[in-house]
Amino acid sequence: MAQRGTRHQIVKAADDLFYRQGFEHTSFADIAKVVNISRGNFYHHFKSKDEILDAVIEARLQRTERMLVDWEEEGASPQDRIKRYLRILLTNWTMIKDYGCPVGTLCTELAKLNHGSKDEASKVFTLFRLWLKQQFTLLGCRDEADGLALHVLAWSQGVATLGNAFNDLEYVTREVDKMCAWLDSL
Amino acid sequence: MAQRGTRHQIVKAADDLFYRQGFEHTSFADIAKVVNISRGNFYHHFKSKDEILDAVIEARLQRTERMLVDWEEEGASPQDRIKRYLRILLTNWTMIKDYGCPVGTLCTELAKLNHGSKDEASKVFTLFRLWLKQQFTLLGCRDEADGLALHVLAWSQGVATLGNAFNDLEYVTREVDKMCAWLDSL
DNA sequence: GTCTATACCATGATAGAC
DNA sequence: GTCTATCATGGTATAGAC
Numbered sequence: 001m002a003q004r005g006t007r008h009q010i011v012k013a014a015d016d017l018f019y020r021q022g023f024e025h026t027s028f029a030d031i032a033k034v035v036n037i038s039r040g041n042f043y044h045h046f047k048s049k050d051e052i053l054d055a056v057i058e059a060r061l062q063r064t065e066r067m068l069v070d071w072e073e074e075g076a077s078p079q080d081r082i083k084r085y086l087r088i089l090l091t092n093w094t095m096i097k098d099y100g101c102p103v104g105t106l107c108t109e110l111a112k113l114n115h116g117s118k119d120e121a122s123k124v125f126t127l128f129r130l131w132l133k134q135q136f137t138l139l140g141c142r143d144e145a146d147g148l149a150l151h152v153l154a155w156s157q158g159v160a161t162l163g164n165a166f167n168d169l170e171y172v173t174r175e176v177d178k179m180c181a182w183l184d185s186l
Numbered sequence: 187m188a189q190r191g192t193r194h195q196i197v198k199a200a201d202d203l204f205y206r207q208g209f210e211h212t213s214f215a216d217i218a219k220v221v222n223i224s225r226g227n228f229y230h231h232f233k234s235k236d237e238i239l240d241a242v243i244e245a246r247l248q249r250t251e252r253m254l255v256d257w258e259e260e261g262a263s264p265q266d267r268i269k270r271y272l273r274i275l276l277t278n279w280t281m282i283k284d285y286g287c288p289v290g291t292l293c294t295e296l297a298k299l300n301h302g303s304k305d306e307a308s309k310v311f312t313l314f315r316l317w318l319k320q321q322f323t324l325l326g327c328r329d330e331a332d333g334l335a336l337h338v339l340a341w342s343q344g345v346a347t348l349g350n351a352f353n354d355l356e357y358v359t360r361e362v363d364k365m366c367a368w369l370d371s372l
Numbered sequence: 373g374t375c376t377a378t379a380c381c382a383t384g385a386t387a388g389a390c
Numbered sequence: 391g392t393c394t395a396t397c398a399t400g401g402t403a404t405a406g407a408c
Contacts, residue, residue, distance in 0.1 A: 107351040122351040158340030165308040
């Protein structure tokens, strides 16, 4: 029980630090400081740093899945649900402006490292893609549903990257408004 | 003269490696191997790794500026020029699929490191932004020119990130086609 | 201008005491 | 299950010979 507790704390701290500092830039010492354990004690829970990464990705996948189920129940219409997705850019702005999109930035970092878990990381994108596709299907855009899902995904991803680079909340707000208007025009 | 030659070689090798491996993951040893000089010899040309980064960013800014001037002369119409920009996604696909967009990935990495040169790096985005704005102004979209420029920038950035994550050339091709069609409809 | 040698530190990882 | 001590490696950076 205590083991599970510590393990969980390690994953939680690593999840946060991998997002804010990047995977490679985060050391065991960084995580140990947050969790308040010694560096050596890590290896009782994980055999390597890569194993921690896998656990973090797994946690993100589960968290994302839960969030999408919640959104499924929250939003009255498919449009409302997609707008709920678009609004993450604004609700998470304080993080995005400093650290970018958690999904996209991990994928690109792992791609450059040619890391074995890069495909696993991109599955988070796939979760959003399938969920968005489902919403567009409900909207009656059956044949184009996947294309529209990818369109929304790319749009939000690009806005997150540029919003981060220019540190410009007004721009992001304008873009989200535009995206919502485009949605209503479908 | 030989000094300038070596310095130039270091910047060129670092430019390539920072793109393919990321800034932090690239060591002096990596660059030294390419340039074929000793590690110690670096400090005759640069005081620190950050100085090499600044030189790389400066080189990228100049290269981008030259490229945009070339495109200015190449394309007959503003649409043709913007399409020239969009097609980078396809002409540079072999690099993008493995390493993402050179501009966006550096900006996000430096943002996470909270690196002092992150604003300098995002100036490459600004170059594209102003150039695109100019093209849209020539197209007669004066009031919306900057918004449209940012729209194209975000669009291409998002497609690069997703294309990289999913390693899907067909998707990128479809998106570029869609972007070109949207351009013609303006 | 280039080299070798080296200092110094942080990293991921291991071994073994408690 | 947690700790301390330790290791090998590789990082940035410096000093000084040629």
